[in-house]
Amino acid sequence: MKGVRTMNFTKRVLVSFFIMLAAGVICPATLHASAHDQWIVYDGFKGPGEGKHIVFVTGDEEYRSEEAMPAMAKILALHHGFKCTVLFAIDKNTGQINPDVLDNIPGLQALETADLMVLFTRMRELPDGQMKYIIDYTNSGKPIIGVRTATHAFRYKRDRKSAYFKYGRGTEDFKGGYGRQVLGETWVAHHGDHGDESTRGVIAKGMENNPIVRGCEDIWGPTDVYEVGTLTGDSKPVIMGRVLRGMKPDSPPNEDKEMMPVAWIKSYTGKKGKTARIFTTTMGAAPDFESEGLRRLFVNACYWCLKMDKQIPARAKADLVGKFKPAFFGFGDFKKGLKPADYRIDFDEVK
Numbered sequence: 001m002k003g004v005r006t007m008n009f010t011k012r013v014l015v016s017f018f019i020m021l022a023a024g025v026i027c028p029a030t031l032h033a034s035a036h037d038q039w040i041v042y043d044g045f046k047g048p049g050e051g052k053h054i055v056f057v058t059g060d061e062e063y064r065s066e067e068a069m070p071a072m073a074k075i076l077a078l079h080h081g082f083k084c085t086v087l088f089a090i091d092k093n094t095g096q097i098n099p100d101v102l103d104n105i106p107g108l109q110a111l112e113t114a115d116l117m118v119l120f121t122r123m124r125e126l127p128d129g130q131m132k133y134i135i136d137y138t139n140s141g142k143p144i145i146g147v148r149t150a151t152h153a154f155r156y157k158r159d160r161k162s163a164y165f166k167y168g169r170g171t172e173d174f175k176g177g178y179g180r181q182v183l184g185e186t187w188v189a190h191h192g193d194h195g196d197e198s199t200r201g202v203i204a205k206g207m208e209n210n211p212i213v214r215g216c217e218d219i220w221g222p223t224d225v226y227e228v229g230t231l232t233g234d235s236k237p238v239i240m241g242r243v244l245r246g247m248k249p250d251s252p253p254n255e256d257k258e259m260m261p262v263a264w265i266k267s268y269t270g271k272k273g274k275t276a277r278i279f280t281t282t283m284g285a286a287p288d289f290e291s292e293g294l295r296r297l298f299v300n301a302c303y304w305c306l307k308m309d310k311q312i313p314a315r316a317k318a319d320l321v322g323k324f325k326p327a328f329f330g331f332g333d334f335k336k337g338l339k340p341a342d343y344r345i346d347f348d349e350v351k
Contacts, residue, residue, distance in 0.1 A: 037340065039086060042078070045081050047081025053084075053115050054115065057105060059102075059121040063284065063329045064329060065122075068284060070086050071289055072118075075318060089101045089105055102126075120149070120150055121149065122149035128164065143278065145278075148282055151179035152186055191228075192225040194224050198224065199242070204239060204240050212300045218291070221283050232266070235264045237264045296315070
């Protein structure tokens, strides 16, 4: 009976795969989803994003970027046709994903062919050879999405003489570091009570007809609202965060705390003189992306960043691809022993 069950499972996988192949949903390139054992690539799907390459740079110890970003990459690849490369903090000794490793994100050379970079890191101190790819991309005039702790994406404690020191703590000519100068704000403080108060996303006044918020009428996440000061440059809030007194979507609002921007758009002009579109959200822990509204906002933001505004539908498809049961946020709580290949698409789960 064990052999029969195995045969039936194999048949189901093959049938699911070939049905999708015949329907044109995927092409043979998808067979090689993992380009390298230290990162993963989702490619070969049909949709408006064909020909566009999104590179996700993950690495944070608290909010499970290593789970959230593969989930969003699968959605953008399978439902929208974008080629998506997801990079991780990798333990050099084991080859496993380990967000506590602050100085190693292999595969950053993928940014040389990227059309959009999604940055979800926290206080990384990358070697100059790796960091150069991120800063070269930042100065290229190509768009960037910053998620949650990207406001404090880098911190140079050991190598204060690094040419990239200013992107962490900031200097007099680069106050607030990468977060404030490029994305619009750096780390300030928790505004909601961390772990006790959650966030309800509300479309900002005047942004109701902006294509970036289409279909985003229900945004909620268990992470708290970050405090935001004066956003830099031409930043415009698109989603405001209402603090809720509790960790459920229907928890009552905390009227004593003012709403803060939790998502905004802006531009950034790097050293090459070219101006990029920037989208930043201080929401985005893996459990936050269980919210369909937040997933759709993220999908819309990718289209907007790539100047595909007119192709944003009334309700962009944001259905999860396969199972998504992320670990809750917290230090030291990441799923141990996983490698990038563990985030491949399981075609047996895809309907």
